[in-house]
Amino acid sequence: MISALQKIYVKNDQLKAYTLLSPALILIIIAMAAPMLVMIITSFNTQISMVEIDRTFTFDRYEDFFSKPIFSMLLFRSLKISFLVTVLTLLTTYPLAYYIAFYVKKNKMLWIILMTLPFWTSYLLRVFSWKVILGNKGVINSALVGSGLIDEPLGFLLYNQGAVVLTLAHAWAAFAILPLYVSLDKIDKSLLEASYDLGNSKFETFIRVTLPLSLPGIIGAILIIFIPTVGDYVTPQMVGGTDGRMLSNMIQSLFGRANNFPLGAASAVLMLSSVCIIAGIVTYITKKLTLRMS
């Protein structure tokens, strides 16, 4: 009996694949897929009292979401902040990754490790340190006031959307560098020489060869940054103030003090789907665009 099963197992590659996948698969089903399903179901329910939820199917929560302008406004702001974070991170990390990939000859790995060194400290501490830098009694303001350049500390540094974008861009930089570096490092140097040899300047070579060939890395970085930052609620809470509040903070309070689980779930579902749609569109457009450029 056992040997018969063994025979089946040995011959069946698919079965082997699932066996190898099973630890991760079980974890994802229990910790990710199941809660997600519960959340989606809840978004079609109604909160009737502090602890009771009416399980009859209804679209009312989605109607609630769109009838109150604050929700759409916060969703739009979340997407806008994430978009700016993504752009800022790409603009700052691409040159770094480019430099390591093309100009660093020895100890590339050391450079990468150094680049990610700040990210060995906790996420919370890093966000908090920006408060220390940007605050009224922070590094920048103390220096400016101390040197007599200004009389009053600059208030616009902290507690706004700009501070959220800056903090998030810094917090996620390390995650962007790795995919960018990997895709740039893979580019065969003779391709760049070939382009150069065929009459293109260094800049044209970058636009026509390097950029399109690093596209997988760029898309990877975009997705890695954009998707999680839309839902980030720690950073806006700490450095965002009222101006920097994002939809995630609203969802948090709906599941907390506001105690409206179904509306919170509906908001989360809508946020999730808009992120998915946008990520898909961005990937598609970037691909089309870079192909045309070359």
Add this chain to the structure above:
Amino acid sequence: MVNNDFIKLRNISKKFDDVIAVDSLDLDISEGEFFSLLGPSGCGKTTLLRILAGFEYPTTGSVFIDNSDVTNQTPNLRPSNMVFQNYAIFPHINVQRNIEFGLRKEKLSREELNLRVKESLKMVQLEGYEERFSNQLSGGQRQRVALARALVKRPKVLLLDEPLGALDKKLREEMQIELRNLQKELGITFIFVTHDQEEAMTMSDRVAVMNEGKILQISPPKELYNKPVNKFVSEFIGNINLLETSIIDENDKNLTLDILNIGKQDFNKNIFNSKLSENIFVALRPEDISIKKEKIETADINIKGIVKNVSFYGESTYFYVKVEGINKLLMVSNFVDQVSINENDECSLGINLENIKLVS
């Protein structure tokens, strides 16, 4: 009229840190010539080609192409194009776009572009492959695309960096002939870098043999084979037997050498291609020695030996012969297997004086 110094290199040196890759070298290449740079790896041939292309700037010296100084010109402005060793086909665009890649500056219309691409694909016998991507092509096809992409620019000079190295033997031989025909047809100057002497010999008008950053000899293939200027060239091109010898007597016209430990022999000094140093070698191509079982009456010198190995190559047979007083086995070749000599047979070797080369 052929322009003899279409490409002119003067006093070119290239140092990488402490390593001298190219050592104060002068070179003239004619217009429409198929010129090969031949040498072992690390001899500086690729560096020289990259200096011509503009990827490396020489530490000293100047490069002229068609009477203009291009020494400090960037590759994109030079009238040369390169076929890379690994072909460097852009993987993100198809064959059509790859070939068009260098034509953007010429501001051609779509029809003109298509025509030029079609022409160049026809030239390399790859019509109908416009839509393919690099990963859908075989090594030989990629090589043709690389060639078409460079030729479509109608360069004054085509630089080829070991382009046949990655192909299998049969395909390589076909491509050698095709390349040669293409070059004759187009009349473009080809500069071909290779470490394969056979490749250089079959295609080139002239070959430059390089070692340690210097050019040792520039000659047409036949002359390279028949009149090597020194020991390195003689060994690098084809097979050769090198036998130590010593000068017994010397006057204005003649040298008397002790040859093959057999006897004295006078040589006219004119047969030397280069200055001779103390260490002189008698150089004999395998086909310059005849082999028979009995004494060879027509030969100037007769030696006895024992056959140690016989290698049959189809069109020729190689015999490795042990001769008393010579350390290495002598390599003797014979077209068609005329003589039935087997391993461990005694044999007689015949050498004519006119076939003896002296190198040092």
